[in-house]
Amino acid sequence: MSQENLAKTRWLVVADVVTAALVGVAQAAERAISIRGEFHIVLAGGNTPKALYERLTNLETDWSCWHIWYGDERCLPADDINRNSHMATQAWLANCPIPATHIHTIHAERGAEIAAADYAEQLQQVEMFDLVLLGLGEDGHTASLFPDQFDPDNPAAAIAVHNAPKPPADRVSLTVRCLNGTRAALFLVTGAGKRDAVAAWQRGDPIPAAAIAVKTGVDVLLEPVCVKENV
Numbered sequence: 001m002s003q004e005n006l007a008k009t010r011w012l013v014v015a016d017v018v019t020a021a022l023v024g025v026a027q028a029a030e031r032a033i034s035i036r037g038e039f040h041i042v043l044a045g046g047n048t049p050k051a052l053y054e055r056l057t058n059l060e061t062d063w064s065c066w067h068i069w070y071g072d073e074r075c076l077p078a079d080d081i082n083r084n085s086h087m088a089t090q091a092w093l094a095n096c097p098i099p100a101t102h103i104h105t106i107h108a109e110r111g112a113e114i115a116a117a118d119y120a121e122q123l124q125q126v127e128m129f130d131l132v133l134l135g136l137g138e139d140g141h142t143a144s145l146f147p148d149q150f151d152p153d154n155p156a157a158a159i160a161v162h163n164a165p166k167p168p169a170d171r172v173s174l175t176v177r178c179l180n181g182t183r184a185a186l187f188l189v190t191g192a193g194k195r196d197a198v199a200a201w202q203r204g205d206p207i208p209a210a211a212i213a214v215k216t217g218v219d220v221l222l223e224p225v226c227v228k229e230n231v
């Protein structure tokens, strides 16, 4: 969004985004657990983070300290395979002993408005996230904040989203304000389909991903194929 955000964005082009992300998550968890005894992570949805979540299953850590939050959810039945929670559960959460009460699902099956209000209430439990994982859509969206539809200054924590250009149309998303309440933010970007969105972000276009700002800077892990100069 602002030139200041852009200056604080670290573009990390790596051959293996999953391994780099795994190292980043492991370090953030270790640090948070050693300092505060708990680790609050926000998960990205979509396809990109699935391989990371599968690898996290084998991480050596104190899972009892982990708290799982979601950056967004799609308004579909709870067990629908296109739910972000379904993907994360199948790939990771069902296979590790994080206490069930530490897994904060967005109940998007209840409808966007009800689920957003409920999640905003749940979010009051957390003062600050330790790590927010995010993806980047082909159109520059992140979480379920879509271009020309999102309000970077919305003071709410979670919002109902309708008419999303990527199905399903109805979703729930954390807001920019809420996502920015974190000690660190890490984007995972893979595939040539993200090249135009990355170029738009790097030239300073006000895409939703560019609104994410953290005091210490935002890390963006990119495959070489996502960066135009590497084509």
Ligand SMILES: O=C1O[C@H](COP(=O)(O)O)[C@@H](O)[C@H](O)[C@H]1O
Pocket: 044, 045, 046, 047, 048, 049, 071, 072, 073, 084, 134, 135, 136, 137, 138, 141, 142, 143, 144, 166
């Ligand atoms: O719809 C969504 O899209 C973005 C990007 O997904 P990907 O499949 O291209 O990785 C994702 O970050 C978001 O959580 C999801 O709901």
